[in-house]
Structures are given as structure tokens and as C-alpha cells.
Amino acid sequence: MHKKTGFWNRIKPGKIHVRHYFGGLAFILLLGQLFTGLYMIFYYEPSLKETYKTVQYFNNEAFLGALTRNIHRYGAFFMGVAIFVHFFTGYFRKDYQGGRKKYWLTGVLLSILFVSFLISGTILPWEWKGYWMMEMFNNWLKHIPVVGDYLYNLMMVTYTPTRNFVIHDIVLPIITFVLLEIHCIARFRRRGMADYFIRQTFASIPLIVAVIAMSILFPVPTADPEIIPLPMDGMYIPAPEWFFVTFELPYWYYTPRNWQMFLFWIPFLFLVLAFILPYLFTRKKKAVRQDESGSKVARRINFVYIGVGGIVCTLMVVGLLWGSVSSPWMGCNSCHNIAQGERMGIPPVSYKDTKRNPVLLDNRWMIRHWYEPQVVW
Numbered sequence: 001m002h003k004k005t006g007f008w009n010r011i012k013p014g015k016i017h018v019r020h021y022f023g024g025l026a027f028i029l030l031l032g033q034l035f036t037g038l039y040m041i042f043y044y045e046p047s048l049k050e051t052y053k054t055v056q057y058f059n060n061e062a063f064l065g066a067l068t069r070n071i072h073r074y075g076a077f078f079m080g081v082a083i084f085v086h087f088f089t090g091y092f093r094k095d096y097q098g099g100r101k102k103y104w105l106t107g108v109l110l111s112i113l114f115v116s117f118l119i120s121g122t123i124l125p126w127e128w129k130g131y132w133m134m135e136m137f138n139n140w141l142k143h144i145p146v147v148g149d150y151l152y153n154l155m156m157v158t159y160t161p162t163r164n165f166v167i168h169d170i171v172l173p174i175i176t177f178v179l180l181e182i183h184c185i186a187r188f189r190r191r192g193m194a195d196y197f198i199r200q201t202f203a204s205i206p207l208i209v210a211v212i213a214m215s216i217l218f219p220v221p222t223a224d225p226e227i228i229p230l231p232m233d234g235m236y237i238p239a240p241e242w243f244f245v246t247f248e249l250p251y252w253y254y255t256p257r258n259w260q261m262f263l264f265w266i267p268f269l270f271l272v273l274a275f276i277l278p279y280l281f282t283r284k285k286k287a288v289r290q291d292e293s294g295s296k297v298a299r300r301i302n303f304v305y306i307g308v309g310g311i312v313c314t315l316m317v318v319g320l321l322w323g324s325v326s327s328p329w330m331g332c333n334s335c336h337n338i339a340q341g342e343r344m345g346i347p348p349v350s351y352k353d354t355k356r357n358p359v360l361l362d363n364r365w366m367i368r369h370w371y372e373p374q375v376v377w
Contacts, residue, residue, distance in 0.1 A: 086107075113179070120167050
């Protein structure tokens with residue numbers, strides 16, 4: 001019997017397993033980020049005075065500039081969602097056991113890199129939203145024990161848009177694709193790279209259409225409008241910075257003595273647990289698993305394992321929704337724009353001077369101003 005090699009047999013849904021679908025979806029969206037990012041590089045000028053103007057020019061004058069930038073933005077948001085689902089799917093299926101240990105560990109590292117892309121990418125436009133993101137990240141660094149103050153001072157003294165650009169567009173992509181080679185690309189080549197891309201791209205069409213539709217219907221505001229939109233116009237519309245800003249909500253709800261616990265120790269312990277899972281739950285031989293499957297101890301361990309994962313997953317979803325529903329999606333530029341004077345369009349000269357601009361040290365004020373800019377200012 002001849003093997004069927006027709007086009008439909010290469011893309012049919014039966015070859016897409018839910019176990020890998022969201023991982024493959026994140027990979028396809030990452031490629032979209034790569035291509036849209038490469039196009040934006042040709043117009044981007046990483047300098048304190050010119051960056052914001054070049055972003056505006058690209059958005060308003062370049063061929064398909066606005067669509068490209070919005071696809072890059074929404075693609076980042078949905079890639080984060082895909083990574084989240086892929087991570088917890090792997091957790092509940094215990095996909096880190098056996099020979100898949102290295103795939104799990106590289107996946108955890110890739111998740112950390114995604115957050116790094118998110119922070120550095122939000123800073124890149126260097127308008128007021130990017131400026132506040134840099135300050136929030138710098139203040140977060142201070143919660144790292146022992147080296148926190150050193151890292152804060154280092155970032156405050158050495159930060160420039162050029163260095164941030166190099167990190168976002170050169171350093172992080174190189175590290176990412178090295179890890180991806182171990183995580184999945186080597187397997188793709190063994191199984192047929194072309195077939196995988198064709199199959200996964202067709203399976204990703206619904207979300208790709210959604211990303212393009214949102215990019216057209218809800219574009220990121222960049223131009224300086226004659227009628228300035230209210231800061232909260234457009235809320236509830238997905239924005240990639242939700243993932244990071246929501247994480248900093250403890251600044252709002254808790255006193256300073258609790259900040260380090262919520263902003264460093266809990267995320268740190270979560271990452272440590274993610275790294276050691278393959279060593280805590282090793283894969284046993286089939287006969288041993290069958291003997292233990294009916295024991296009370298095994299059932300209790302499995303119940304606790306699923307319960308802990310379910311609680312963590314639920315808390316993360318609730319936290320994201322809690323922080324995102326009131327986030328000013330229109331961005332700082334809806335108030336701070338060049339139509340009101342250049343000092344409002346780009347960060348001030350004192351953007352790293354905590355003596356001339358002491359509000360930089362007030363974490364609670366910064367996070368409240370982010371969520372309620374028309375009230376806290």
C-alpha cells in the first residue's frame with residue numbers, strides 16, 4: 001500500500017495533539033514577532049530625543065506600519081496566553097518525566113525570556129508608558145536580596161534606549177533560539193520541519209485571524225490627536241504589559257514590609273519548584289506504576305499535586321483579570337503627548353534623577369497612577 005502524501009494528509013487536524021498545540025501556537029506567534037520586529041528595526045532610532053518620533057513615523061507613515069506594530073503587540077499578548085496554557089498542560093500531564101526533562105527545563109527558561117522580551121519591548125517606544133515601565137522594573141529589582149540595590153543603581157546609571165534595543169533585538173533573540181533548538185527545533189527537523197510548519201500554521205489560523213482583526217479594529221494609539229482620548233477609553237482590550245503590571249499589584253494593596261514576599265520570594269519559589277519538578281517526580285517503570293496506582297498514598301500525592309497546580313493556575317488567572325480590567329489600555333500617551341508640548345510626549349531630562357524627580361521612588365504612587373491616571377497624578 002502506498003503511503004498517502006496528499007496535502008490534506010499533511011495538515012489534517014488528527015496530526016495536531018492538544019498536548020503540543022499551544023506550544024506550537026506560541027512558536028508560530030514567535031516567528032510572527034520575529035518578522036514584524038525585523039521590519040520595525042529599519043525605522044527605529046534608539047535615542048532619547050528621536051525614538052518616540054521614529055515610532056510615530058513608522059506607525060503613521062510607513063507602508064503597513066500601523067498594522068505591523070499592532071500585530072507585534074497583540075501577537076505578544078496571545079503568545080503569553082499560549083505559553084501559560086502550554087506550561088500548565090505540561091504540568092498536569094507530567095510531561096517533564098523521563099527523557100522529556102530537558103524540554104521542560106528549557107521551557108521554563110523560555111518563559112523567563114518571554115517576560116524579559118515583554119519588559120524591554122514595552123520600554124522600546126520610549127514614550128511615557130515605556131518610561132514608567134522602566135521605572136517599575138528598576139524599583140522591582142530592589143526587592144532581590146543582597147544584590148537588589150546594586151542592580152537598581154546599575155540600571156539607573158547605565159540605562160539608555162540603545163542598550164535596551166540591543167538586549168531586546170539581539171541578546172534575547174540569540175538566547176531564545178539556542179534554547180528553542182534544544183526545546184523543539186531539533187525534533188522538528190527529525191520529524192519533518194516543512195510538514196510541521198504547514199500543519200501548525202493551518203491549525204493556528206483562527207488565532208492568527210483574531211490577532212489581525214484586533215490589530216485593525218483596536219490599533220495602538222500613537223498619533224497626537226486633536227481631541228485627546230480619555231485614559232480609560234478602550235479598557236478590557238488585551239495589552240501585553242498586563243502580564244508585568246498586574247504582577248506589581250502588591251504595591252497597591254500591601255504595605256512595604258510585604259512587598260519583597262509577594263514580588264520576589266513567591267515568584268522565586270514558584271520558579272525553583274518548576275525547575276526541580278523533574279527531580280521530585282521521576283518516571284518509574286510501568287510495573288511499579290501499576291503496583292502503586294491503587295495505593296492510598298499515591299492517590300493522596302496525586303490529589304495534592306493536582307490541587308496545588310489548580311490553585312496556582314487559578315490565582316494567576318484571577319490576578320491577571322483583576323489587574324487588567326482597569327488598566328489604561330490607551331496608554332500614557334493618551335494624556336502625555338506632543339500635542340500638549342514636547343515635555344509631555346517624551347520622558348523628562350530628569351528621568352533617572354531620583355532627587356529632582358523623587359516620585360520615581362514612590363512605588364505605590366507609580367502603580368496607582370498607571371491604573372487610575374485621571375485620579376492619581
